[in-house]
Amino acid sequence: xxxxxxGVKDYPLAETCPERVTxxxxxxxxxxxxxxxxxxxxxxxxxxxxxxxxxxxxxxxRDAGRAALGRNFxxxxxxxxxxxxxxxxxxxxxRPGRAPSKDALLxxxxxxREEYGAEALAGLVEEAAEVYEKRGLFRTRY
Amino acid sequence: xxxxxxxxxxxxxxxWDARPLRHDQFAVEDPENGFSAFAGAADPKPGLxxxxxxxxxxxxxxxxxxxxxxxxxxxHHLDMDVAEEAMAIPSAQLARMLVDMNVPREELVRLxxxxxxxxxxxxxxQLNAMEIAFAYSKMRARKTPGNQAHxxxxxxxxxxLAADAAVAVALGFDEIETTMRVARNSWSNAxxxxxxxxxxxxxxxxxxxxxxxEELEIxxxxxxxxxxxxxxxxxxxxxxxxxxxxWSKAWLAAAYAxxxxxxxxxxxxxxxxxxxxxxxxxxxxxxxxxxCLQRGMGxxxxxNGGIDxxxxxxSIPGGVREIWAENLLAVWLDLECASGNDxxxxxxxxxxxxxxxxxxxxxSDLICSGFGSILKYDNSFNPSSFNGExxxxxxxxxxxxxxxxxxxxxxxxxxxxxxxxxxxALSHVLKDLGLAEPTEVMKRSVAVASGSNDTExxxxxxxxxxxxxxxxxxxxxIDVIRSLYGGGFRExxxxxxxxxxxxxxxxxxxxxxxxxxxxxxxxxxxxNDYTGPGTGYRVSxxxxxxxxxxxxxxxxxxxxxxxxxxxxxxxRAVEYRTMGPAERGADPGEVVVGVSPxxxxxxxxxLAGHPLSAVLRALRDGIEAGGGRMRVLRIRHTADTSFLGxxxxxxxxxxxxxxxxxxxxxVIHHKDRLPHNNLELFSNAPVTTLAHYRAxxxxxxxxxxxxxxxxVVVPTQGEALGAKFHARVALTYAIETxxxxxxxSPEVLEIHFAEGADGG
Numbered sequence: 001x002x003x004x005x006x007g008v009k010d011y012p013l014a015e016t017c018p019e020r021v022t023x024x025x026x027x028x029x030x031x032x033x034x035x036x037x038x039x040x041x042x043x044x045x046x047x048x049x050x051x052x053x054x055x056x057x058x059x060x061x062r063d064a065g066r067a068a069l070g071r072n073f074x075x076x077x078x079x080x081x082x083x084x085x086x087x088x089x090x091x092x093x094x095r096p097g098r099a100p101s102k103d104a105l106l107x108x109x110x111x112x113r114e115e116y117g118a119e120a121l122a123g124l125v126e127e128a129a130e131v132y133e134k135r136g137l138f139r140t141r142y
Numbered sequence: 143x144x145x146x147x148x149x150x151x152x153x154x155x156x157x158w159d160a161r162p163l164r165h166d167q168f169a170v171e172d173p174e175n176g177f178s179a180f181a182g183a184a185d186p187k188p189g190l191x192x193x194x195x196x197x198x199x200x201x202x203x204x205x206x207x208x209x210x211x212x213x214x215x216x217x218h219h220l221d222m223d224v225a226e227e228a229m230a231i232p233s234a235q236l237a238r239m240l241v242d243m244n245v246p247r248e249e250l251v252r253l254x255x256x257x258x259x260x261x262x263x264x265x266x267x268q269l270n271a272m273e274i275a276f277a278y279s280k281m282r283a284r285k286t287p288g289n290q291a292h293x294x295x296x297x298x299x300x301x302x303l304a305a306d307a308a309v310a311v312a313l314g315f316d317e318i319e320t321t322m323r324v325a326r327n328s329w330s331n332a333x334x335x336x337x338x339x340x341x342x343x344x345x346x347x348x349x350x351x352x353x354x355x356e357e358l359e360i361x362x363x364x365x366x367x368x369x370x371x372x373x374x375x376x377x378x379x380x381x382x383x384x385x386x387x388x389w390s391k392a393w394l395a396a397a398y399a400x401x402x403x404x405x406x407x408x409x410x411x412x413x414x415x416x417x418x419x420x421x422x423x424x425x426x427x428x429x430x431x432x433x434c435l436q437r438g439m440g441x442x443x444x445x446n447g448g449i450d451x452x453x454x455x456x457s458i459p460g461g462v463r464e465i466w467a468e469n470l471l472a473v474w475l476d477l478e479c480a481s482g483n484d485x486x487x488x489x490x491x492x493x494x495x496x497x498x499x500x501x502x503x504x505x506s507d508l509i510c511s512g513f514g515s516i517l518k519y520d521n522s523f524n525p526s527s528f529n530g531e532x533x534x535x536x537x538x539x540x541x542x543x544x545x546x547x548x549x550x551x552x553x554x555x556x557x558x559x560x561x562x563x564x565x566x567a568l569s570h571v572l573k574d575l576g577l578a579e580p581t582e583v584m585k586r587s588v589a590v591a592s593g594s595n596d597t598e599x600x601x602x603x604x605x606x607x608x609x610x611x612x613x614x615x616x617x618x619x620i621d622v623i624r625s626l627y628g629g630g631f632r633e634x635x636x637x638x639x640x641x642x643x644x645x646x647x648x649x650x651x652x653x654x655x656x657x658x659x660x661x662x663x664x665x666x667x668x669x670n671d672y673t674g675p676g677t678g679y680r681v682s683x684x685x686x687x688x689x690x691x692x693x694x695x696x697x698x699x700x701x702x703x704x705x706x707x708x709x710x711x712x713x714r715a716v717e718y719r720t721m722g723p724a725e726r727g728a729d730p731g732e733v734v735v736g737v738s739p740x741x742x743x744x745x746x747x748x749l750a751g752h753p754l755s756a757v758l759r760a761l762r763d764g765i766e767a768g769g770g771r772m773r774v775l776r777i778r779h780t781a782d783t784s785f786l787g788x789x790x791x792x793x794x795x796x797x798x799x800x801x802x803x804x805x806x807x808x809v810i811h812h813k814d815r816l817p818h819n820n821l822e823l824f825s826n827a828p829v830t831t832l833a834h835y836r837a838x839x840x841x842x843x844x845x846x847x848x849x850x851x852x853x854v855v856v857p858t859q860g861e862a863l864g865a866k867f868h869a870r871v872a873l874t875y876a877i878e879t880x881x882x883x884x885x886x887s888p889e890v891l892e893i894h895f896a897e898g899a900d901g902g
Contacts, residue, residue, distance in 0.1 A: 076396045
């Protein structure tokens, strides 16, 4: 795996290059064993997908002609850095009638961009803000 | 007889009223009010104009007037690099390309990226049902077909969930889905199915359908591996009432992927109609919007094809064809398709089977998106098209068509073994983690139970306590793996670890991914390459043998074994003495009974189960009651009923004979008639009683005297006797025909009935 984007031939990653597939704390697939579970060494963090793995899957998806799926994996790659509470807060804000105004969404986008370098996610939220305003979705629902 | 001759309707309508079909409510086509499958009153004409590389109008709507769905599709679905080329192709030509095996899937998928919802809908609407089914088979993404099960029960009993999950895994389901009767039981259901799903085999994906935020949390704790409840809708108002927008759903799509959890969206015909916002548009057009949205947000797949709206869609003319058409749109848009066939759309078993057939014979990523692996009353999603009750019918359909529906028959003993193992494994985990103390009675009742009505297990309130404990103590899949291993459930621990490790590489996030034999297969490494006969998915010899191996199949040895079982009894009841070649009789009162070669030598009972000695006795009694005398001959050159009868008649002093095969089929014949033009035929041996044989004898004696007796009628209730008996008939008859010798002459049999052996 060099700089060249991965392709269909590199799939599945767990079989073509297991040594490069690691969890969040850097443990490779081979190290995720029953022994590691029993010793307490293996934690949920080790079972979390990394931004790198998602970017590789995005490359494979694009090579298979699935750019939209690739873009989702790229957004997901950014989201691996976003804490769960923030993920759920922004989700809630994106639901109809939750954000009282466009500003709330723009602010959330700014936070995503500044704190997590999540450019694509911020773009998605900003786009939502534009459309919600046009369609009057900042109305209270309950 | 009732005297209702003055009824004012044909009584057949009463019969029809009593059929299950009449529980289905059908609706008049009414495009203005949303009741149209393909041609809504307000469906737009396809079209696309582009300015400065951006969409200026789509399907007749200017960009400034886009609702949020149009806006999302224009921004995220439409690929400007192919839109102009694709939209210029006439819809009729696109339709022809879909059914042309020489146009590869990839080319159609490429074009779909540039097609608007109205254009996609217009193209597939030109296909008839047969063409839609064929195109679906050609266009689906992954080559190997699969299936998904529902595993739920009416008590949310975790022990039963574990046992039923293990059975679903053994049956071959690639995914299992649970949900709860009571929302707060979600964590308990998730843990139970998670443990059950790793008994016997690794790699069955599992989801727990619950509230969006909680479902994601359960996934993050490692109990589930996929989600499919990310619903989208085809009108803005329905979407908003569903409490989401395309952007909030796109956010969720990324959220699941970011946690290494496989995800697909859900949409289906008539959801907008049910939710009161149809905009006078057709089911198909609204569904085309849903599917373009899903592709645009980067969902790898969809659960689609009516789904909860299937019953309503099916009430409209063409509704089922529309459901197939939307499935075709899904795969044309290159989405994994869990093709519905879940919410039961009809009480008519014929409508159910007809609807699923294309997916069974042509394959689908997940043929049912959920097949009810449990009994109907235990299905917390509502009854499915197929349920625990009808599961064997699905297995037989696979065998009939040599089609891979993703399932494999299981045997009694292994099923019970797996259930016990799953119950033991979960019971250990529950105790070990301090969640609950299942008793022996609970465990034993669940292992053998067909459904929750038969169990003495946890009640919903107990389950809520278990569920709260799992959630509040922050128990994760790692705790469960450790506990399983410590309890001696090492294989299950390894299987569960294998499953959660899948999320690290993300390989199963790609389109149409499932796990087979420890490997991820998807549209990337197992693409559907159908280009005509001999290509695409073919059932291998090994798989064919699995599909054929249903239970209770009959073979020749089994027939002979069953006959041998009655041989001893017959040896006590009757003795046949061969007395040499038969001559033509001189007694004008005799009725000759010609029996077949295997009668009483290899075969000892009729299909109805009567001992042949009792049948002969009934014939004799009847003949004598009619004033005749019985003479029995063994016919050796034929086993055919007509020729048995005619041969007997020609040797009979009266000219009247009875032919009878050992399986019980009988005929009354006369020496001057053509072979197949007999006096009376008794062809339904399985429902022919000894009283009928007696009456047959009496009538034969009547014909011998020159009378014209009333023919004996053997009533049937319309049973499918062929289905029940013909395999045995063919095997039995082959035994007899093999005993026939050309030109062998009939022999006289002297019959000695044992005293008191009149079994009757």
